[in-house]
Amino acid sequence: MTNLIGHQSQISDFMAAFTGGRPHHAWLLAGQQGLGKAQFAHAAATWLLAGAPAGPNFTVPPDCEAARLMAAGSHLDFRRLERLPAKTGKLRAEIVISQIVRRDASDPQPLREFLSGTPMLGPRRVVIVDAADDMNRNTANALLKSLEEPSEDTVFLMVSHTPGRLLPTIRSRCRTLRFSRLPDADVARVLASANIDGEDPALLVHLAQGCPGRALGLAAAGITALERDLANLVGQPVERASPAALALARSVSLKGGEGRYTALLDRAPAVIAARAQQLAGHARADAITTWEQAARLAREAVPLQLDPGQVAYALGMHVASLAA
Template identity: 45%
Template sequence: MLVGHENAVETFVEGGRGGRLHHAWLLAGPVGVGKRTFADAAARWLLAGMPDDFAVDDEHQAARLLAAGSHMDFRVLERLVDEKGKRKAGIVIDQVRELGPVLQGTPVLGDWRVIIIDSIDDLNPNACNALLKVLEEPAKATVFLLVSHSPARLLPTVRSRCRLVRFSPLPDAAVERVLARHDPTLDDAARAAIVAVAGGAPGAALAWAGLDLAALNAAIERLAGQGGGAVAFARGFGAATAMARFEALCRLVPARIAAAVRDWPSPRNLRLYEEAAALAGSAVAMQMERGQVALALAALLGKIETRHAKVA
């Protein structure tokens, strides 16, 4: 269920009801703030015939077909999964070409067809060029909802053919509502710990709901300024099941070093923060080796300079 982003909903609904629905919408913003959730909700609303309520009832025929993955006027393009269960590096041209037969003629079950691409950032160059041709000659009664975490990296020719809708991080209270709805058994302390590091991204908060963030924070605190135990600490992030914990680490370590900078803004601490923020900011997007990244972040933590140590 979509929480927040009322301006995006209002813009999309006004376009639909006013007969001015653009054929391509670029949904831009940080990872995890709700862009895909909005895209799914917008698709349901369109395919349900634009009812009064943007939040379409789960028992509506369109919603039931979408939930079953059998709606004939709906497609999703995303990175495919390989034989080992891992997401492939990008969306390839064959996936875009497979839309050809879908886009011919008119919608089958209603007035609209909807294509979600999550994310358009994942298209390789050939796939992006193929999509550009589709956007240049849009099919009738077809809406593309293009999720983007880094819109500045897209081809200007692609951006120019889309209506841009920006998504910002949500207030902590909204993220807390998402968590409470997802897992009512979370106690107040656990929920507050997750919200504090989620950065306004409910997607991140949900991914971390099952983690013991208190234990991870304690481990980070033990490393800070100590310079030992980094290798043992890093071993816990290499497993395939440790992705959510790794993403939390990439938020928590820069935050811990930033706290050290506030306490003692020495040149060393400032440099450590810059290095940690740069590494953590690119590690997930570039699919860097998690154990090595964790080891590097632990090493940076160990070099933190404290006011007490400096005075001594």
């Protein structure tokens, strides 16, 4: 059984292709980040490796060997191509060519070696590329060779948040499934099945904008407390705002504060914009100017590698400068 929520038309189209005729060997799962495309790919891969059993929504028997092996990450006919950790412990910026063709002894079995044999546990192999946008040009060209010479026993599931960035030759060899934002009710169902203790589900659904992955990321960042901190800053005099902004700066500078910092970069300009809509006259004009400054700072903070604490303090003071 799968826990996949929503995307019923995509599930139906995919299942119909494999149960009603000759299916395509490569699929491009395209749509905004956070919609659940990777979860769809994993559920589809499990269903395929289980022999594509009849039933709705990628349903497989609970005691299915393929499902157990996929849950354990040990299915011999499955491969996930994704960014790997570098020597520093952080993820590499890209999916590199050595993951397709062995050039680096530190990499696991390259994809071409995995594809060179025959499936070991069933009639089919499945490869998920998550995300295809992370491949550099050399990696994409190396993968293209496998897509151009498809094997009947291999299915590629290519997750892409920005398919326009992919090589046209890769897009042309894939059947595209487009994913849209989920209704709020489906986002709420995703949240209900997750551990979001201490967070406001209604706030998360509102901020998710149809992307359950966004809601879960905001929950992990402690968005409920952050929203409260930003709301309390609005209209505060400098002598009270400065200590509060310093506390905000410290919270994003601590170990594990990266998620809160990312959420702050998104939410501080949004809070200012929402406040500007409630104002009129000179107060509204001032708020719009403040929003422009905050939005520019939030947009440039990561590319320019600005100090998170200093950025957080400045954003906090921008919020505080709004009319009460």
